[in-house]
Amino acid sequence: MLGALVALCLGASPGAKAVMARFECHRCHEVEGLAPPPTVKHCAGCHRELAGSANDAAKLEQGRKTYGDAFDRFVRRTATHYVDVPPLVSMRRFRASWLRSFLADPLDLRPHLTESMPRLPLTPADLDALTSGLPADAPAPAASPEQLALGARLFEAKACTSCHLFGTRRFPSQPAALFEVKAPAISVLARAPDLRHVRDRLNRDVVVKLLRSPRAVNARAQMPNPGLSRAEAEALADFLLQGALGPPVEPEAVPVAQHVGPARYEDVEARVFRKVCWHCHSNPDFVDGEGGPGNTGGFGFKGAGLSLATYEEVMNGSLGPDGEYRSLFRKGPSGEPVLLEVLRRRVEENARDFVRPGHEASRAPLASAGPLGMPLGLPALAPDDLALVEAWIAAGKPRPATPPGLQLTPMGR
Ligand code: HEC
């Protein structure tokens, strides 16, 4: 017990830190003991800074002067990605078994955070380093029905329901907005995990300690201190670890869309490649040689040499293992073009990992070993946008009518 509490106070081990530096976890997360990367690589830092301009009249004015009308769009669009990624501090609160399975095969923890933990090429040795020194599972003794009922009452009385979901179980005091999937304006809501995961993530001693003082367990906790007695914290902990989560509800079926009308490259670019993809598949000439993780490499990936910034580069394709460029429209194992395979794979990954609030499904394994779903760590394309890409390929991939060319956006992205 004492050992576990002492361990909680220590930072990440040197081995874990080395892995986190190599995989650049600090481009998205604040990582204890690692200095933030330079701005051009700092997904979270740059987004936070731009999004923060919304509340700063001087910055807004300066930005509009430099970038014109586009600046308001920058502020709006950066605000919905990587601003509320949880900091990686006090990692020793997690069970080793949970952290290992989460990193090997991530799932959505926070119903109101649009981006998710990406699947990274971590090896078993990397996972050993990241989880070494973390506590083993310590199953809690069965709690009495009275204790669980007390915990459930406290869960409502202490307003836990104003920020947290508990699987699909609904509480009368829960605001309806918690069951919607829009990005919340308040960080604390985006950061609040669905508490159905607590039983996999944390041991009972840690939960009790956290409920008495969130900061004592998680140095950067945003959760307000609920001010509980020891007995109340224990009842709540038992409830979180053993209380009924509500019935499993299948996620809603993804509608299938059909594209009507001409399928122009300009639309594919505006709605897909230049909207979401090129932030990781950029032309390195834009930003100091930084082509993004999907092009020049990053997040532990070698890089696929793929830029989705212009029509010519899309046609140029990606680098194969032999160092030669190969087409994105080459047939993959399913017989479809690789580009469509990776987009469909993300739809499949989302249906399993990215659960709508209150629509928790059983965690069935993914259908088969497949390619890495794209966009990596982000919501799958909307059905209309996927249909547009399909239609553009089916129409013979028409080139843009306007002469293309590398137009540098003022932000360099
Ligand atoms: C130097 C600042 C900067 C950095 C670094 C940066 N971004 Fe962005 N990001 C932006 C701006 C500006 C926009 C809005 C672009 C626009 O509106 O055209 C944006 C938009 C996005 C979007 C699109 C959001 C939407 O509306 O769908 C995604 C996804 C994204 N960035 C991902 C990333 C990732 C992943 C990284 C790290 C590999 C990253 N960004 C690094 C500035 C940055």
Ligand code: HEC
């Ligand atoms: C592209 C951005 C990105 C990168 C790179 C990244 N993560 Fe994450 N990670 C996320 C996001 C977003 C979440 C939140 C997911 C959620 O809550 O559903 C997350 C969640 C986590 C969590 C859960 C934390 C908590 O408090 O619930 C851990 C642990 C974690 N990441 C570890 C890592 C490690 C270790 C690395 C590097 C090996 C890494 N991440 C790299 C985006 C990233």
Ligand code: HEC
């Ligand atoms: C104002 C919003 C808010 C309220 C109210 C709130 N929490 Fe939290 N809670 C959070 C956030 C955000 C986190 C993520 C860590 C952090 O930033 O504190 C969290 C984390 C947790 C965790 C750790 C979960 C994990 O898997 O790591 C537990 C357990 C928890 N809350 C239980 C409760 C209980 C029980 C109550 C009621 C007494 C409560 N919370 C009230 C926002 C809230």
Ligand code: HEC
């Ligand atoms: C958060 C970063 C990120 C985003 C956003 C992203 N990708 Fe990727 N992409 C990667 C990484 C990393 C790889 C793998 C690189 C490697 O294997 O080294 C990759 C690989 C690919 C490949 C495989 C190339 C091949 O020939 O095997 C395709 C195709 C692809 N991405 C398409 C897309 C499309 C289309 C989008 C937008 C819908 C997108 N990506 C958005 C990071 C990203």
